[in-house]
Amino acid sequence: xxxxxxxLWFGRAWLAxxxxxxxxxxxxxxxxxxxxxxxxxxxxxxxxxxxQSLLNDGEIIAxxxxxxxxxxxxxxxxxxxxxxxxxxxxxxxxxAGRTVFSGMVNAPxxxxxxxxxxxxxxxxxxxxxxxxxxERGLVTIWIGHLLLxxxxxxxxxxxxxxxxxxxxxxxxxxxxARPAQVFWLVTLPMIAQSLVSAWLLTFTISLDDxxxxxxxxxxxxxxxxxxxFSRARLxxxxxxxxxxxxxxxxxxxGVIVASYVIARRERQRLLDAAAAARA
Amino acid sequence: MQRFKSWxxxxxxxxxxxxxxxxxxxxxxxxxxxxxxxxxxxxxxFKDVITFADGVFQLTLKFGNYLYIAEDSLYxxxxxxxxxxxxxxxxxxxFIGYPFAYFMARARSTVQPALLMLVMxxxxxxxxxxxYAWKGLLSDGGVVAQFVIGxxxxxxxxxxxxxxxxxKLMNTPFSLILGMVYTYLPFMILPLYANLSKMDLRLLExxxxxxxxxxxxxxxxxVPLSKAGIIAGSMLVFxxxxxxxxxxxxxxxPETLMIGRVIWDExxxxxxxxxxSSVAVIMIxxxxxxxxxxxxxxxxxxxxxx
Numbered sequence: 236x237x238x239x240x241x242x243l244w245f246g247r248a249w250l251a252x253x254x255x256x257x258x259x260x261x262x263x264x265x266x267x268x269x270x271x272x273x274x275x276x277x278x279x280x281x282x283x284x285x286x287q288s289l290l291n292d293g294e295i296i297a298x299x300x301x302x303x304x305x306x307x308x309x310x311x312x313x314x315x316x317x318x319x320x321x322x323x324x325x326x327x328x329x330x331a332g333r334t335v336f337s338g339m340v341n342a343p344x345x346x347x348x349x350x351x352x353x354x355x356x357x358x359x360x361x362x363x364x365x366x367x368x369x370e371r372g373l374v375t376i377w378i379g380h381l382l383l384x385x386x387x388x389x390x391x392x393x394x395x396x397x398x399x400x401x402x403x404x405x406x407x408x409x410x411x412a413r414p415a416q417v418f419w420l421v422t423l424p425m426i427a428q429s430l431v432s433a434w435l436l437t438f439t440i441s442l443d444d445x446x447x448x449x450x451x452x453x454x455x456x457x458x459x460x461x462x463x464f465s466r467a468r469l470x471x472x473x474x475x476x477x478x479x480x481x482x483x484x485x486x487x488x489g490v491i492v493a494s495y496v497i498a499r500r501e502r503q504r505l506l507d508a509a510a511a512a513r514a
Numbered sequence: 515m516q517r518f519k520s521w522x523x524x525x526x527x528x529x530x531x532x533x534x535x536x537x538x539x540x541x542x543x544x545x546x547x548x549x550x551x552x553x554x555x556x557x558x559x560f561k562d563v564i565t566f567a568d569g570v571f572q573l574t575l576k577f578g579n580y581l582y583i584a585e586d587s588l589y590x591x592x593x594x595x596x597x598x599x600x601x602x603x604x605x606x607x608x609f610i611g612y613p614f615a616y617f618m619a620r621a622r623s624t625v626q627p628a629l630l631m632l633v634m635x636x637x638x639x640x641x642x643x644x645x646y647a648w649k650g651l652l653s654d655g656g657v658v659a660q661f662v663i664g665x666x667x668x669x670x671x672x673x674x675x676x677x678x679x680x681x682k683l684m685n686t687p688f689s690l691i692l693g694m695v696y697t698y699l700p701f702m703i704l705p706l707y708a709n710l711s712k713m714d715l716r717l718l719e720x721x722x723x724x725x726x727x728x729x730x731x732x733x734x735x736x737v738p739l740s741k742a743g744i745i746a747g748s749m750l751v752f753x754x755x756x757x758x759x760x761x762x763x764x765x766x767x768p769e770t771l772m773i774g775r776v777i778w779d780e781x782x783x784x785x786x787x788x789x790x791s792s793v794a795v796i797m798i799x800x801x802x803x804x805x806x807x808x809x810x811x812x813x814x815x816x817x818x819x820x
Binding site for chain 2: 242246247249250253254256257258259260261263264267274277316319320322323327330332336337338339340341342343344345346347348349350351353354355357358361378381382385414415435439442443445446460463464467468471475476478479482483486487489490494497498
């Protein structure tokens with residue numbers, strides 16, 4: 236099918252406009268972070284002083300450390316739970332309560348976070364009254380993020396599991412592998428790449444979450460988004476721009492490296508396939 | 515037989531782990547919210563719903579909160595305006611996102627991974643910071659504000675009632691909707707792209723052979739085939755938008771009523787936990803129908819993939 240000339244240019248223009256919309260605020264954040272004026276509407280020259288002030292900003296640094304801890308734990312836990320859940324959804328077509336299960340897995344994806352946060356907190360308070368623990372802090376934030384992260388990890392791993400050729404697993408079974416061996420030696424290596432993307436995705440989701448964190452954090456356990464949110468609420472704040480610019484830099488480098496690795500692997504795969512076809 | 519037995523118990527365990535986690539931390543908390551929404555609050559403790567006295571169990575349900583919500587028109591207005599903003603956001607995301615996903619899916623297959631990466635990139639950058647960036651762009655003198663006012667678009671926005679008067683964009687319905695469309699656009703694009711890129715293009719060739727113009731083929735073949743993607747994308751935008759808190763708080767104005775904010779305020783400012791729970795229960799009821807539709811299409815999409 237040949238697209239008409241008009242279609243081609245209209246399509247390109249639409250994509251360009253869409254990307255412009257998506258990237259405009261990101262570029263603006265980086266530019267503002269170097270602005271000497273605290274107001275975004277006046278450009279008063281280049282400065283690094285907002286970055287300097289971050290180094291002495293105890294609140295941001297403490298929040299950042301806590302956020303990293305929570306995000307690391309969330310990513311690890313979400314990948315484990317999400318992989319198991321995806322495995323259940325793809326491999327076990329019938330068991331009692333399957334509909335409830337798949338509903339519960341997907342629901343945190345769309346359920347407003349305010350409701351999830353409220354319900355988790357009210358439960359934790361009730362449990363705390365009965366048992367005396369847990370205190371609100373890292374663990375409770377982790378549980379909340381795990382719920383959200385698990386839903387995303389399940390979607391990512393599930394789509395990969397569905398594309399797998401079941402014959403490879405059947406072959407392993409025929410050759411005498413136990414189900415656990417099949418999973419560790421055959422299935423897991425084939426879905427490894429999706430586990431990495433699920434880990435990274437849940438890590439960023441946790442690192443970014445405001446609503447759940449606010450419901451589930453206790454005194455002295457403030458994550459970085461909570462610090463940023465409380466400052467942003469009050470108005471424009473140049474230190475937030477500096478945080479943003481650093482995040483953008485880290486994310487861009489990560490994405491570029493990842494896409495380079497994936498592209499190289501893909502090329503290798505195509506070369507292998509071509510070589511195999513020739514042989 | 516031996517193998518079958520161990521497989522069976524292993525299978526049970528594999529199902530039990532995520533199931534138990536979700537029951538404990540997802541379903542059970544909702545039941546507690548339901549319980550607290552009908553409880554009375556005393557100082558900091560709730561009165562028990564079920565009490566045992568003089569040899570009889572007594573069930574005390576207080577529907578006072580629900581009555582109050584029903585009587586106070588402010589709550590009704592808030593629910594209505596939440597749905598209104600969410601619907602408007604969904605429509606705009608679909609309008610921008612469908613052609614976007616379509617042209618992405620029809621781009622050369624070598625550039626598609628790069629385009630997908632570009633859509634995902636903002637996704638990996640903090641959502642909070644991106645929303646905050648709009649605050650700077652839309653505030654008085656911000657780049658976008660200057661452009662909109664310079665070109666006279668603000669007159670149009672004012673005529674549409676999206677801003678109270680020309681000249682001011684921040685903290686208006688306009689800035690709220692812009693922020694929500696911006697944030698949720700990738701949630702519309704990605705499922706649509708996944709759907710459209712899997713489409714069998716031979717169907718379009720067949721339509722062309724049978725004499726359909728590209729435009730007719732698009733409406734009669736492409737759009738109906740992408741129905742699942744449209745529904746999934748719309749639900750992924752609409753449902754979270756109804757309960758959105760962060761964006762209205764940062765970009766919305768005093769007149770932009772959103773239910774997420776009401777729950778938050780009842781809970782954190784008024785410390786009225788039963789009231790916050792009641793408002794939340796009604797919101798869950800409000801989104802349970804779209805949620806069921808979403809799950810149905812999600813399941814169907816998985817079936818067609820297999």
